[in-house]
Amino acid sequence: MNILLAPDKFRGSLTATKACQAMTEGIREAYPEAHIVALPLSDGGEGFLETLVEATQGTYHEVSCHDPLMRPITARWGESGDGTTAFIEMATASGLALLQPEEYQASQTTTYGTGELMRAAMVSGIKKLVLGIGGSATTDGGIGMAQALGWNFCDSDGRTMPPVGASLPSIHSIHPPEQPAYAGVEIVVASDVTAPLFGPEGAAFVYSPQKGAGTQEVENLDAGLQHLAGVVSRTSVGISSLENKPGAGAAGGLGFGLMAFCGAHLRPGAELVMELVGLDLLLKKAELILTGEGKLDTQSLQGKLIGRLCDKAKPRNIPVLALCGTLAAPPTELRKLGLSYATSILTGPVDLPTALRTAYERLREASFWAIHWYVTQKK
Structure with a gap:
């Protein structure tokens, strides 16, 4: 049998x-x-990196980056056996598991480390990057990730904002990188979260309480995510309506940030992983x-x-x-x-x-x- x-x-x-x-x-x-x-x-959360590296007989690469509270850490990204695709598990740099319960701070945590992992993979010459974004510690709308890739988020006085959720309501202008590392790289995101960016079913109301947010903080974060979407739609970024796409609210809005700032495509996590590991072929026997x-x-x-x-x-x-x-x-x-x-x-x-x-x-x-x-x- x-x-x-x-x-x-x-x-x-x-x-x-x-x-x-x-x-x-x-x-x-x-x-x-x-x-x-x-x-x-895996469905895009814990174990995503290991699953895909092993299935493709790939290799791991260590990177010095930052955790959700911007403390220096070492994390890994994976490379497929054929050298064409990078695999990143967001939680290895920006995950809740990296923090002690008393350190949960939904408004003060960042996805900056995820952006550092992405940059390291991109400069290696890969042409496709696949991210699993389950297990997030953050609610920053993806601005931390984007800042690590060269984007700049400024207040009304032109000062660069810290890449955390608390900064979202004060963002006045968004400036893209001159030479984006992700140019020519296909970015695919694995997530089974279908939440929109903001609103009663969005990133702040549904997920930020488990990341340490109190009632008022949840409301502030939701308003900040809504403000971010507005700035994105009216500036040179020029992309609108992404906030309502299924998965925009995944990982504290990282799903939205990846689409808006990197042109990423979101896919159901379990479906994508099954495709990448060749499940259909194994089912034949x-x-x-x-x-x-x-x-x-x-x-x-x-x-x-x-x-x-x-x-x-x-x-x-x-x-x-x-x-x-x-x-x-x-x-x-x-x-x-x-x-x-x-x-x-x-x-x-x-x-x-x-x-x-x-x-x-x-x-x-x-x-x-x-x-x-x-x-x-x-x-």
């Missing part, structure tokens, strides 16, 4: 690669003769798919990774089994999604630290029982 392993990360405990390893061990115990192909996946993620809920039913995987498997009549840390979707909806089997890897009450610490062993055991069940009911 040909089994394709295609999990996402289990947030806080297992990367998608580690999840594949645990699944493989469990399957080997239940069905030693299985032929297993491991394909770690797969007889069974084992997938999983940290939490299987209603979002998984709305075009997220497992939902898109089921969409791929359905016309090929490939059963999909899903294992997750938390199972929070109605059985009828899971069946409608196309899953043949879904279960939590937790077998009893357990506190969160223990669940995270023991996730590998629990996923191994759950994989054993899932494959045992499948093989038994096939007989």
Whole structure:
């Protein structure tokens, strides 16, 4: 039996690669003769860089850059095995995971480090750059990223503004770089967030509270993002209506900034990753798919990774089994999604630290029982 392993990360405990390893061990115990192909996946968030570098047999490059609070750090970007494409995981330079909870500051954090990673990749000579923008610590509308690439954001007195969310309401003029590093580079952004830039469903109201913003700060950031869109539309940047495109509000407005300042194209993250790792080719031989993620809920039913995987498997009549840390979707909806089997890897009450610490062993055991069940009911 040909089994394709295609999990996402289990947030806080297992990367998608580690999840594949645990699944493989469990399957080997239940069905030693299985032929297993491991394909770690990502939707643009944590694990995005590792997934694509490994899938393309690429290499990593280290860069001295800055974290969300402009402290010096070292981060990596990836290069595909054929040397044509750069992969960047925004969270490695501008992610919330780089900060302690007491350091969360939605108005004072920046995507500047992401721009530094982009510049380093671009000057290397690559012709295509693919960014995953999940896990952001920022709400700066992408002005930090743009400033690192040579853009200048000035107040009414012509002074350069700090590239943080608190500066957004005071931006009076925007000045492009004379020789942009991104000229001639195709930029594609992977994000499964469909939020607009501002408004009740936008970057500030929906996402900035988890980045440390209080009620008044959320309102200020939303007003700042709306102001940024207005300045962009009336200045020499000359691009309008981007603020309402799905994904403009992703990563605190970085989706908008990448479109407005770099001419980037946004793509659904899971769909893009599946395309880049060659999923369709592997599905031709797969007889069974084992997938999983940290939490299987209603979002998984709305075009997220497992939902898109089921969409791929359905016309090929490939059963999909899903294992997750938390199972929070109605059985009828899971069946409608196309899953043949879904279960939590937790077998009893357990506190969160223990669940995270023991996730590998629990996923191994759950994989054993899932494959045992499948093989038994096939007989």
